[in-house]
Amino acid sequence: MDKEMSYGSDYKFIPATSIASGIGIEVLPDIYSYTIQIVNICFVGNPDRNEYVLVDAGMPESAEEIIRVAEERFGSGSRPKAIILTHGHFDHVGAIVELVNHWQVPVFANEMELPFLTGLQSYPEPDPTVEGGMVAKMSQMFPNEPVNLGSQVEKLPSDGTVPFLDGFRWIHTPGHSPGHVSFFRDSDRALIAGDAFINVKQDSLYKVLTQEQEINGPPRYLTTDWQAAKSSVQRLAELNPSVAVVGHGAPVAGDTLSNGLRRLVNDFDRLAIPDYGKYVDGGGPH
Numbered sequence: 017m018d019k020e021m022s023y024g025s026d027y028k029f030i031p032a033t034s035i036a037s038g039i040g041i042e043v044l045p046d047i048y049s050y051t052i053q054i055v056n057i058c059f060v061g062n063p064d065r066n067e068y069v070l071v072d073a074g075m076p077e078s079a080e081e082i083i084r085v086a087e088e089r090f091g092s093g094s095r096p097k098a099i100i101l102t103h104g105h106f107d108h109v110g111a112i113v114e115l116v117n118h119w120q121v122p123v124f125a126n127e128m129e130l131p132f133l134t135g136l137q138s139y140p141e142p143d144p145t146v147e148g149g150m151v152a153k154m155s156q157m158f159p160n161e162p163v164n165l166g167s168q169v170e171k172l173p174s175d176g177t178v179p180f181l182d183g184f185r186w187i188h189t190p191g192h193s194p195g196h197v198s199f200f201r202d203s204d205r206a207l208i209a210g211d212a213f214i215n216v217k218q219d220s221l222y223k224v225l226t227q228e229q230e231i232n233g234p235p236r237y238l239t240t241d242w243q244a245a246k247s248s249v250q251r252l253a254e255l256n257p258s259v260a261v262v263g264h265g266a267p268v269a270g271d272t273l274s275n276g277l278r279r280l281v282n283d284f285d286r287l288a289i290p291d292y293g294k295y296v297d298g299g300g301p302h
């Protein structure tokens with residue numbers, strides 16, 4: 017069943033990193049966020065029970081590290097019940113082929129993201145001209161060709177439940193990508209936001225390197241629908257999350273989270289939407 021899986025033709029290691037790379041944070045007893053270079057993966061499940069899922073699959077060439085981190089936390093030889101994706105951008109599926117081959121587990125994603133996970137449709141090219149400093153400029157080297165997971169990827173249940181994650185529901189949060197989803201647990205208002213919003217300033221390479229914190233909209237160079245992105249942030253803010261794990265930047269909780277989200281919702285156009293770029297107002301620089 018794994019022979020058919022392959023990465024896109026432009027798949028490659030991306031030489032970008034941050035001071036947080038290689039660091040894991042236990043956000044809650046059953047939520048562990050771990051940074052691969054500049055992106056976070058998240059293990060959900062209590063280590064005592066040895067039953068867990070992996071949310072997102074890191075950067076290209078990070079499979080060995082992810083397997084090691086999983087075994088350190090859940091025991092040697094342990095494997096997740098599934099890999100569940102917020103979306104299919106290269107930095108969230110970078111190690112997925114090796115991980116699926118190693119663990120032999122299913123992958124779940126929103127139905128609207130499946131064309132980008134089954135080799136059918138490429139993401140739009142990253143926009144290196146977008147306002148956003150060095151990281152945006154670097155984005156020209158980012159892969160945008162789709163991974164092909166073949167029959168190994170399944171759609172998330174349409175009733176909103178999340179396989180193997182009792183108490184969580186998935187929420188469609190498009191904008192950054194068409195089928196982007198976030199995961200929310202009502203009992204303690206824990207949120208796994210993916211890239212619907214992030215907690216790092218991306219306007220300079222230095223701020224990414226040092227992971228300077230600021231709740232902001234999705235990464236600019238790959239976001240194509242800013243109105244949808246805005247609605248998605250509003251929807252998540254209305255849930256009043258108590259703690260959030262994000263795709264980029266440190267986990268964030270309490271007043272810092274609620275104040276940051278309120279500020280972002282109130283001033284999304286100025287804070288999040290770039291002043292210029294090819295996916296702004298559907299046109300070129302303005």
Ligand SMILES: [Zn+2]
Pocket residue numbers: 103105108192211235238
């Ligand atoms: Zn993304």
